[in-house]
Amino acid sequence: MQSFFQEELGKLRxxxxxxxxxxxxxxxxxxxxxxxxxxxxTDAVMQNENRIDKLDIKIDKLCQRxxxxxxxxxxxxxxxxxxxxxxxxxxxxxxxxxxxxxxxEFVRPYQEILTRYRVPELLGDVIRHNQRAxxxxxxxxxxxxxxxxxxxKSTAETCKNVFNEIIAEMAQKSQVIVIATDxxxxxxxxERISNHLENVAESVVFIVEGKRIRHSANP
Amino acid sequence: MTDSKDSKVSVRxxxxxxxxxxxxxxxxxxxxDKKVTAFIGPSGCGKSTFLRTLNRMNDLIGNVRIExxxxxxxxxxxxxxxxxxxxxxxxxxxxxxxxxxxxxxxDNITYGPKINGISQKRKLDEIVETSLKQAAIWDEVKDRLxxxxxxLSGGQQQRICIAxxxxxxxxxxxxxxxxxxxxxxxxxxxxxxxxxxKKYYTIIIVTHNMQQAARTSDTTAFFYLGELxxxxxxxxxxxxxxxxxxxxxxxxxxx
Numbered sequence: 199m200q201s202f203f204q205e206e207l208g209k210l211r212x213x214x215x216x217x218x219x220x221x222x223x224x225x226x227x228x229x230x231x232x233x234x235x236x237x238x239x240t241d242a243v244m245q246n247e248n249r250i251d252k253l254d255i256k257i258d259k260l261c262q263r264x265x266x267x268x269x270x271x272x273x274x275x276x277x278x279x280x281x282x283x284x285x286x287x288x289x290x291x292x293x294x295x296x297x298x299x300x301x302x303e304f305v306r307p308y309q310e311i312l313t314r315y316r317v318p319e320l321l322g323d324v325i326r327h328n329q330r331a332x333x334x335x336x337x338x339x340x341x342x343x344x345x346x347x348x349x350x351k352s353t354a355e356t357c358k359n360v361f362n363e364i365i366a367e368m369a370q371k372s373q374v375i376v377i378a379t380d381x382x383x384x385x386x387x388x389e390r391i392s393n394h395l396e397n398v399a400e401s402v403v404f405i406v407e408g409k410r411i412r413h414s415a416n417p
Numbered sequence: 418m419t420d421s422k423d424s425k426v427s428v429r430x431x432x433x434x435x436x437x438x439x440x441x442x443x444x445x446x447x448x449x450d451k452k453v454t455a456f457i458g459p460s461g462c463g464k465s466t467f468l469r470t471l472n473r474m475n476d477l478i479g480n481v482r483i484e485x486x487x488x489x490x491x492x493x494x495x496x497x498x499x500x501x502x503x504x505x506x507x508x509x510x511x512x513x514x515x516x517x518x519x520x521x522x523x524d525n526i527t528y529g530p531k532i533n534g535i536s537q538k539r540k541l542d543e544i545v546e547t548s549l550k551q552a553a554i555w556d557e558v559k560d561r562l563x564x565x566x567x568x569l570s571g572g573q574q575q576r577i578c579i580a581x582x583x584x585x586x587x588x589x590x591x592x593x594x595x596x597x598x599x600x601x602x603x604x605x606x607x608x609x610x611x612x613x614x615k616k617y618y619t620i621i622i623v624t625h626n627m628q629q630a631a632r633t634s635d636t637t638a639f640f641y642l643g644e645l646x647x648x649x650x651x652x653x654x655x656x657x658x659x660x661x662x663x664x665x666x667x668x669x670x671x672x
Contacts, residue, residue: 201605202612203632266655267631 203268207277210260211336214281214288217253218332220246221288224295225328225391229321231302232312232384243299250292257285276408280401284335287394287401291328294387294394304380311374315360315381320388323353327395334399340406343399347411350396357389425450425589425619426471431485433466433475440466442643443485448636453611453620455634455651457627459666462640464623468591471621472508473501489589506533509582513594515574517566517581522549522558525566525577529585544584551617552580553610572603579610583618590614592622596629608633627667631655639663 224246231237261282264270270278305312312318327350334343361382368378400412424447433441441463448454456464466475473494475481486493494504506529517525526545527535535541545562549555554576558569566577575595582590592611596604611620611633624630630637631651638648639662647660658664665671 201609262656263652267652269628269631 203264203270203274206260206264206268207274210257210264210278210281213253213257213260214285215332215336217250217257217285217288217292218328218335220250220253221292221295222325222328222332224250224292225321225325228295228298228302229318229325231299232306232321233309233318235306237302237306240299243296247292247296250289254285254289257282261285273405273408276405280405283401284398287398288328291391291394294391298384298387301380301384305377305384308377311377311381315364315385316356317360317381317384317388320353320357320360320385323349323356324388324391324395327353327392331395331398331402334402335405338402338406340403343402343406344411346399347396347403350392350399354389354392354396357385357392360385361389423450424448425489426621427486427488427491429486429488431467431470431483431487433463433470434482434484435478436480440643441470444645446638446645446648448619448621450619451615451617452635453615453622453633454636454638455630456621456623456638456640457625457630457666458640458646459671460625461642463643464638464640465593467640468593468621468623471589471591472505472510473499474505474510476501506585507587508589508591509585509587510591511575511578511582511593511595513597515571515578515598517569517574517577519565519567521563522566522569522577523562525581526584529581533585548580548584549577551583551614552576553606553613554580570603572599572606575599575603575607576610579607579614583614587618589619589621592620594624595622597625604629639666641666 224243227237227239227243227246230239261278264278327346330342330346330349333339334346364378364382364385368375397412400410403409403411426448428444428446428448431441431444432439444467456468458464469475470483470487471489471494475483483495487495489504489508492499518528520528523545526548527541530541530544535544546555546559549558554573557573558577566574569577579590579595596607599607608629611622614620615635622630622633634651636648637651637654639646639654639658639660641662647654647658647663649659654663655667658667
């Protein structure tokens with residue numbers, strides 16, 4: 199006889215996983231929108247965005263209900279607290295993916311510049327981090343989560359370097375200012391996605407170990 | 418919140434007096450069918466008195482006067498020609514302290530069916546097995562049905578009492594603090610059982626333990642000083658109650 203409480207926890211886990219997968223689609227679509235010349239999938243992206251927003255509210259309500267009605271403790275409590283936090287983080291990633299998509303048409307013609315500033319590589323990195331974060335959450339894998347924290351820090355660092363390189367080029371060549379501005383915003387978006395995924399991975403460590411590693415230098 | 422057409426029990430302007438003392442003041446409510454309804458409130462608020470009006474247990478106390486109506490399946494149980502024994506068969510009750518008879522487990526369960534005229538052994542065996550299974554205690558006692566029910570632990574005794582109630586095939590089960598004398602594991606078993614039983618029965622539970630009300634019930638009614646202050650879906654009561662008194666009570670500010 200499976201307890202009702204366990205069913206509620208299972209429901210929460212399923213909803214977070216679904217949200218992760220939708221956000222992953224958003225990231226892949228925004229990557230395609232920048233790197234592929236014939237991207238026409240904007241409707242699907244908007245539909246996904248609506249589904250993510252609805253899931254966000256559902257997760258919020260479900261957590262409120264579990265807190266109020268089931269008084270969770272220990273691992274269950276950490277799992278619910280962290281799932282709520284993870285839901286918020288990945289919902290934000292979905293929003294940022296839309297920002298990237300909105301800027302795609304302005305940078306798409308400049309593939310050579312995008313490659314020079316490692317944008318395809320960074321897009322691939324954040325998609326991979328998101329997929330691995332989903333894996334860590336699904337399997338309660340704290341070791342993988344700790345690796346993701348390091349990888350996300352590294353990606354964020356690369357974004358900062360690229361940002362500075364673009365600024366340096368802008369200072370020298372006024373004709374690149376328009377494309378460079380869009381590029382800077384995209385790189386800054388990728389940095390923020392990395393930061394959010396770092397938080398997600400830290401929350402997975404909290405679920406498994408009960409240890410808060412955020413705001414610390416060494417996870 | 419529950420339409421009267423969906424309700425199993427419909428209470429209209431029910432007041433209960435102990436002598437000159439008014440214990441309940443004009444309570445009206447609809448209790449939904451095949452759901453768990455919890456009554457919460459501080460000691461002396463009238464919740465147990467109200468529960469006992471639902472199978473006329475208050476008749477057994479002298480000096481009690483009742484006004485208003487309690488309709489079960491549309492029939493007022495306080496009208497003159499009601500057979501109270503039949504009523505209590507239809508509306509079973511579980512008490513705070515488990516009260517198995519000093520008889521074997523088997524005899525505890527078959528006591529009610531036998532009084533109701535069932536004597537065939539095969540039929541009685543079937544009732545024992547079904548009732549104990551429904552009360553989630555069959556696996557623990559199936560090999561010792563002839564031992565005394567009093568030899569079981571408190572949690573097991575309580576489930577035997579639930580099985581004994583189920584054996585007479587009730588529609589409604591009233592529970593007055595059914596787990597307050599039990600340890601956390603036995604309490605969890607009773608709560609899980611309540612969750613299973615609501616598929617087949619309308620369950621009404623009085624509890625001092627608000628967390629228990631939150632965990633087990635679909636609907637919660639908050640009583641205070643003989644008044645029904647608020648009744649709503651449990652998730653609404655515990656996340657966004659409409660009345661300040663309810664909020665103050667469930668958040669531990671009084672009571």
